[in-house]
Amino acid sequence: MDEPACPGCRDLLQRVAELEARVTELTRKLDDAVRAGKRQAAPFRKGPPKPDPKTPGRKSGDAHGKHGHRPPPPPEQIAECHEAHLPDACPHCRGHLVETGTADQFQTEIPRAPLIRKFRVHIGHCQACGKRTQGRHPLQTSDALGAAASQIGPDAQAAATLLHSRMGLSHGKVASIFHALFGIELTRGSSVQIGLRAATRLEPDYRLVLDEVRRSEQIAADETGWHVGGHPAWLHAWVGDRGTAYAIDSQRSAVILERVIGADGSGVLSHDEFSSYERFTEATHQQCVAHALRRARELLERATRGAVRFPRQVIALLTEAIHWRNGYVPGAWNDNQLDAHRVSFDDRLLALVSQPRAVPEYATLAKHLRNHFEQWFAFVFDPRIEPTNWKAEQAIRLAVVNRKVWGGNRTAVGARAQGVLMSVLETCGRQALSVVDHVSRALRWFGNRHLPRPLLFGG
Template sequence: MGIQEERCPNCARLEARIAELEAELRALKTLLGLDSSNSNQPPSKDPPWKPKSERQKSERSSGGQKGHPGKTLKFSDQPDEIQTLPLTGVCSCGTVWDEVEVTDHLARQVHDLPELRLYITEYQAEVKCCPNCGCRGQAAFPEHVPGQVQYGPRLHAFTTFLNVGHFIPLGRVTQITDALFGASISDGTVALNINLASERLEAFENDLKAGLKQQAVLHADETGTKVNGKLNWFHVACFARGTLYTLHEKRGYAAIEAAGVLTDFRGVVVHDAWNTYFRLPGEHALCNAHLLRELRKLDEHDQQPWAGELRRALQQIYHAQKSGTLTEEQKAAFYTRFDELVLAGLEANPVQEPVPKRRGKPKQLPGRNLALRCQQHRAAMLLFLERADVPFDNNQAERDIRMACVKRKVSGGFRSEAGGEAFCRIRSFISTLQKQGLSVWTGLVDVFRGVLPKLHFSC
């Protein structure tokens, strides 16, 4: 009989500890390798060097393309002021130029701002006394002139445009108006302007919500912000002609329900596979830009070939569809290849067994989680192949929610919940105007005049 070696208990504990530390090291290396090209990390957290782009290089040269109309400063036929420059002095032959008749003019123009100052209009209401009964009568002032002295709708619109449209903090808005117009307004005045605009835009928000519910496809996303020092959440529901921003103290379903759009929506919601969105009653489409980034990370960082192959296959089928050359045979072959590669991903990332004496389910490998998601939500990932109105990615919501991120970085959070809600309503109005090709400036001035522009939400 051979001698059976007894296993040292200390050795077993050391091996288990080494395995645990190796797993922790792999996780830390994975975190160090993440950037905006292979994860959901925003570009602002990337290293100084530019990460790789998913866009394929085209044969076109940089700059304006052939046929592009271009923009340049044009000579105006109706200048506001003409300054004639007289020719004086003496010609080389001795003739005095002042005595010679003008035969032509050469013109040059300078396009500049006029002198900036407040334009003050004084309204004088006539007062009369009846010669028969002595009754005193007075003409009525316009509705927009309620007090003895006030600012007008353009200045109200200007301060709101700076704060909500361009995220300039209240204090700097007052500095700008003082420097440009000599108007020493206070932070409180700017805040009152914002609150007034929000009140008058309530009807717009109701129409916007009704218009969103009528769409076939909507995009959704969310991001964090601070309200009175506490974490709150911006939510966006949008499409090509309208944007709805809402603010809530929670990120989950309660916030979506409070917004009053997606919980009643029966069309397709495009999102980034956050689990809460799957509770919505409509159909789902997943953002494949997120999927491509996750596949790149598994391929290049974790050395999993199935992820690279799936990423390339997904890019090829998308570009074939985008160019209009996709055939039914190619589509069927892609579906088969998709399923094969997902199974390969599950095989490359086996189930992690429970750790003795550790509570809860064992954490699965990122590759397995992604492969399981591809298997479970295959129809939602590939819905863009079946419906022409469903996009490949969620870029519409990504672009719209980015403005909330810019606001957070430029001027921080909000002092109150009411201030955040007012910002969201006005920002929804601004974004919708931009999408419909209307002037934001004219729209804001009309709001303070008490007139709302007519907006259309049918695509």
Template sequence: MTHSSDLADKDALIAALIARNEVLVAEVTRLAARVAELEAKLGLPPKTPDNSSTPPSKGRKPSRAGASKAKAKPHAGSHRALHPNPTNKCDVFASSCRCCGADVSGASQFVCEAYDRIEIPEVAPDVTRVSLFGGVCPCCTTRFKAEPPAGLEPGSPFGPNLRAFVIYLRSVQGIPLARLRDAMSDLFGLDISEGALVNILAASTEPFSAAVAMIKDRLLAGTAIASDETGLRVGNANWWLWVFHHGDSAVFIADRHRSKAVVEGFLGEVRPDYWISDRYGGQMGWAKRDHQVCLAHLIRDVQYAIDAGDTVLAPAVKGLLKRACAIGRRRPDLTDGTLKTYEADLDRRLDRIMALQPTHPAGEKLHRIIKKTRRSLFVFIQNRQISATNNGSERALRPCAVYRKITNGFRSEWGAALYADIRSVVETARRRAVRAIDAIRLTLCGEPIQIPS
């Protein structure tokens, strides 16, 4: 019996060793394939902001000489422009001649020099103490109390202008709450807690949500929309901040997903005629007529193919795309017929380029990209409301990226949603030539941002 038990244990040990060996062989095979893949990539150029979608903040700039350039000669007569509506005026008349000392107070005089002296007065809180009087009615012996004046009702002690300043400094200038508390004390002489600042922000959720609804309605009523997204940190999770814009309207949305569901939730049943974005899959397929891909992104990808060693297809494609962008910049000076001719010429040039046979894997990959997106390359040529690049979305998201670096994100979901609404109002106001602080004041009062005529 003991001999049979030993044999069984030996067989079990051998089986376990064989199984373990199979696992090790599979792991070695996987690692060998990974090594081969990495060795194949050793000859590829690094991805930089110039040849890929790598953000500029992750690029390394070369060191240059520290010697500064010579100061340029200023333009003749260059000076600060005088204020169009000065608060006060001080007219000073000469009383005596500087040359001979004669009395000139009665002589005719004209303005020889005019300049502004600018100063900010000391800022102090304007505090109104409201005392509601009351007593006992001599007729019915019930207690009575005076009604508070309009705008001075009981509740939060902070007025709308103070709330606007808090929202502006926090959400536009990106001042953290602790520093904002100190700034309110140092600049305005107002002692306010961080909790009160949070309450001010939370109380502005409803008016900003209502303002964004009006902006969204105007945006969806148009024929074109441009869109992009960037990362956002909310709590302990990675979120995304989306922007949808065109013309004088822009809407930001904070969402935990980077999928088509976000775009579908924003659009609902609406489908614009034209859509401008990069080639990310979540941004594709939303236009009823045509989709314009960002040529700036594509040119960077083409540059990477050139850096990787493609000398046939990529240089020709880069030249064609840069020519198309140059035509787009000249559109205001060109007629519709000329633009139609230019588009036909670009198509013919692209036909000849696509007939080339790439000799490098990077060129073959680029050939597949161009073939897939060919219909979306030159939509902007004849459509003057469409841009060749998605640079408008990049500019709209840039303040958000700066805010993300300053604050490291949001602790709560409602804070991220409120920030997206505030950015929608501020960016829309910028496009409509309205100052950010004025747009915030209008929103808190429930008034829409004026639309340019």
């Protein structure tokens, strides 16, 4: 076909050819994505291998990480000692063997036989009022007798709680592990009741976690979809200075946010684009820069010719601010200089997003950046502030894994228990506390008022 003489027609044909090539490329990517989604490992695949992967194995030199060998245990931890005697004759030539010395080898093993305790509960009555009273041993978790006298111990209950609520195993798998590894018969219903009981005993700790989060100078917040009884719900996460709190609610509203954070919170609140966070007018807001960068990069991937300018400018401005913050030296700038530096970033962003945009997606992004232009660069004034809410997103991952395994909770009571257990167990990890020890002590402390209460935050 002859090339048209009209310049406008030539430009039009060139534009059509570019769009056809673009449609072909997008169609190919869509087909690849559809085929990948039908593969069995699709939800967990990370894409094709990297062209230049890191060399496997340890790094050379001094900084190559910790050695993998297990150190010998102290003598007081050794429970058994066995002799590995020489054979009667040399295994190679059947000659006479002469012993020249001994060497030690250590083995750490799991207990396969369950430890069964028997408590002789002494029962009496008061001569003054006549009321019945029974004894309570520090290892008991309940006063139940009769048909409910045979129970699971506190360490075993804590282990079941950890496997389900933190490791993400279903109640059926928890029961299977107890039977296969420990020789303890456990049903799905027993695993459920153990979790509910642990949540009840840990309720005081949950309130402490909420109070600790409210008092935090910085709070990172995020939320994800959940299910309660097959109905849609939301799981919220708040990461404070020392504690992490979770709560499950049927709505993605500001009501639960105000109940947990407090409407008069005046700290730093790092969050995504969820509009309900705007209710906290006393707080210093830091919008998640990673979300804005992700949107700009997605627009840049689809842009052609001159349309690449706006997303590139957004990416360059936000990236410049992050690089400045990461390279900031404490004490190098005074407050006035930091404030002026932040104002310069605000002004540059406002000038960038105030211009009219013909592309609807660009106009939407520009409007979002303009509406919150004072909430993007709080980390420039105070470099201690994180530019993203990555801490909350990391905390959400634990819930996402659990959701993939067993989908959510069946009842509102289970959802409440889920929030309590995840909050306390995650905070225990942040406080370098043993989850099993803390839950076990909480189970034994309930009803044993003469025992010291386990402390989650010390003091």
